[in-house]
Amino acid sequence: MYKKVSHIGVAVKDLEKAKEVFRTLGLDVEGEEVVEEQKVKVAFIPVGETRIELLEATAPDSPVAKFIEKKGEGVHHVALGVDNLEVVLEELKAKGVRLVDEKPRRGAHNTLIAFLHPKSTGGLLLELCQEE
Numbered sequence: 001m002y003k004k005v006s007h008i009g010v011a012v013k014d015l016e017k018a019k020e021v022f023r024t025l026g027l028d029v030e031g032e033e034v035v036e037e038q039k040v041k042v043a044f045i046p047v048g049e050t051r052i053e054l055l056e057a058t059a060p061d062s063p064v065a066k067f068i069e070k071k072g073e074g075v076h077h078v079a080l081g082v083d084n085l086e087v088v089l090e091e092l093k094a095k096g097v098r099l100v101d102e103k104p105r106r107g108a109h110n111t112l113i114a115f116l117h118p119k120s121t122g123g124l125l126l127e128l129c130q131e132e
Contacts, residue, residue, distance in 0.1 A: 001088055006081040006129050007044065007051040011064045012073050015056035019043055022052070035108050040064050042108045053079070053108070077115070079127040085112050088128055092116065104130065 012018040019029050022045050030044040030051065039062030045052040055076060057065035067076055082088045085104045093099055100115035107113035107129060116126040 001082060001091070003081040003083065005050050006079040006127075006131075007053045008075060009053045009055055009077040009079065009127065010074065011055050011057075011067050011076040013056070013068060015041055015043055015054055018054045018056075019045075022054075027052075033108055034058060035106075037106060038062065038064075044108070077125040077127045079113075079129050082128050082130055085114055085128055085130040089114055097121075 010018070015032075023029065027045050027047065030046050032041065032043045034041050039057060039059040041056045041058055043054045045054070055064045057068070059065065064076065089099060089102065089104070093102070098117035098120040100117050101113070104112035104114050107127075110132055112130040112132065114128050116128065118125050
């Protein structure tokens with residue numbers, strides 16, 4: 001069902017500063033884009049097969065802004081790659097897993113994404129993503 005850890009999302013207040021930290025560590029920034037639906041600007045940093053996704057809020061009411069307000073900067077979510085997101089969501093819902101998203105939606109890099117509620121995953125916000 002799960003192929004790999006796709007990325008680890010890290011909420012940051014200042015994307016430029018965060019990118020510089022990773023560049024200092026010798027890592028390259030892969031690209032940047034705004035995901036309007038999530039009200040975030042993202043940058044990806046590849047590390048082997050996994051990426052670090054830096055997330056900066058573009059609006060005070062975005063989920064990332066609210067996360068930083070409550071918990072500060074840091075790990076926001078872990079994303080697992082799947083082949084067929086709709087099927088996985090149906091299977092998890094049938095097992096009683098609480099879903100944030102009942103249907104896939106668009107994420108960064110033209111992926112389909114859906115989140116699982118932390119109350120069903122031991123306190124960790126999990127994102128499922130299907131690359132197209």
